[in-house]
Amino acid sequence: AMEPYCNLSFSSCLLPESVISATELELLTQNVVLAHQETCQFRQENLHVLRWETFSTPEMQSFHHKPMDQMWERCVCHVTDAIQYIVEFAKRLSGFMDLNPNDQIVLLKAGAMELLLLRMSRAFNCYNSTVYFEGKYAQLELFHSLGCIDLISAMFDFCHILGVLNLSEHEIAFYSAMTLLDPCRPWLQDKQKVETLHRKLQVAFRHLLRRTHREGIISKLPHKERLSAICQLHLEKLNVFQQMYPGIAWERFPPLYKELFISEPDNS
Numbered sequence: 001a002m003e004p005y006c007n008l009s010f011s012s013c014l015l016p017e018s019v020i021s022a023t024e025l026e027l028l029t030q031n032v033v034l035a036h037q038e039t040c041q042f043r044q045e046n047l048h049v050l051r052w053e054t055f056s057t058p059e060m061q062s063f064h065h066k067p068m069d070q071m072w073e074r075c076v077c078h079v080t081d082a083i084q085y086i087v088e089f090a091k092r093l094s095g096f097m098d099l100n101p102n103d104q105i106v107l108l109k110a111g112a113m114e115l116l117l118l119r120m121s122r123a124f125n126c127y128n129s130t131v132y133f134e135g136k137y138a139q140l141e142l143f144h145s146l147g148c149i150d151l152i153s154a155m156f157d158f159c160h161i162l163g164v165l166n167l168s169e170h171e172i173a174f175y176s177a178m179t180l181l182d183p184c185r186p187w188l189q190d191k192q193k194v195e196t197l198h199r200k201l202q203v204a205f206r207h208l209l210r211r212t213h214r215e216g217i218i219s220k221l222p223h224k225e226r227l228s229a230i231c232q233l234h235l236e237k238l239n240v241f242q243q244m245y246p247g248i249a250w251e252r253f254p255p256l257y258k259e260l261f262i263s264e265p266d267n268s
């Protein structure tokens with residue numbers, strides 16, 4: 001099939017807005033990979049050396065006996081830390097800061113937890129189903145006191161699916177950028193602008209996969225419905241937690257987490 005872009009000798013040819021030049025393709029790929037590398041929070045090599053360091057039974061017990069609200073507060077703080085890196089990733093993606101501020105917030109509100117799950121798969125050991133948590137790798141059981149083991153096991157399953165694909169940092173970078181810059185997010189004002197960015201990312205990602213003979217993973221990447229279902233479940237569990245511990249979320253959860261996941265109480 002015709003290459004998705006004109007080569008430089010025809011640089012004067014009229015490029016339909018969705019097609020991208022070879023140079024722009026290369027610059028976009030560098031931008032996405034660098035934005036991810038600079039904001040990935042934990043380096044792959046550091047996670048790798050720890051991946052067989054699991055919590056001992058006594059340590060597991062201590063997590064088990066933690067009160068639900070304490071465990072929630074710890075996880076919510078880790079989420080907030082992780083999301084600060086995700087916000088930084090977004091800001092470094094070419095085109096994101098040119099979007100209007102409303103659309104930047106819309107994309108981060110809808111995509112932050114999804115990107116957190118994609119990044120969490122980097123810290124998942126799919127050989128013993130453990131995930132990096134507070135310095136070591138934890139089994140599912142450790143999170144029992146959160147009272148939302150169905151949410152946590154859905155996250156584990158998701159990380160397992162991605163872990164089996166053994167995605168490279170480049171692939172995770174593109175998967176993250178395309179998840180964030182999703183033109184189908186509700187309430188977008190300038191959908192067209194996000195669409196153009198998304199299409200350029202698609203061309204660049206396909207180009208990378210072709211170059212690395214990894215086209216096969218496209219059909220194996222989880223559908224976005226799966227990602228949004230887990231994020232929906234998180235919001236439901238957060239709601240249940242707020243019913244059980246009224247006031248804790250408002251008093252103890254970081255502002256960024258509240259901004260993203262807790263809708264203003266309707267004062268009606």
Ligand SMILES: O=S(=O)(c1ccc(F)cc1)C1(c2ccc(OCc3ccccc3)cc2)CCCC1
Pocket residue numbers: 072074075076078079082116120131132133134143146148151152155234
């Ligand atoms: O280290 S973590 O706290 C962690 C928690 C559970 C787990 F199984 C593995 C890791 C962290 C994370 C925290 C909450 C998450 O969902 C939302 C959630 C779930 C349950 C309670 C509160 C929030 C997802 C991930 C990993 C990435 C960033 C922090």
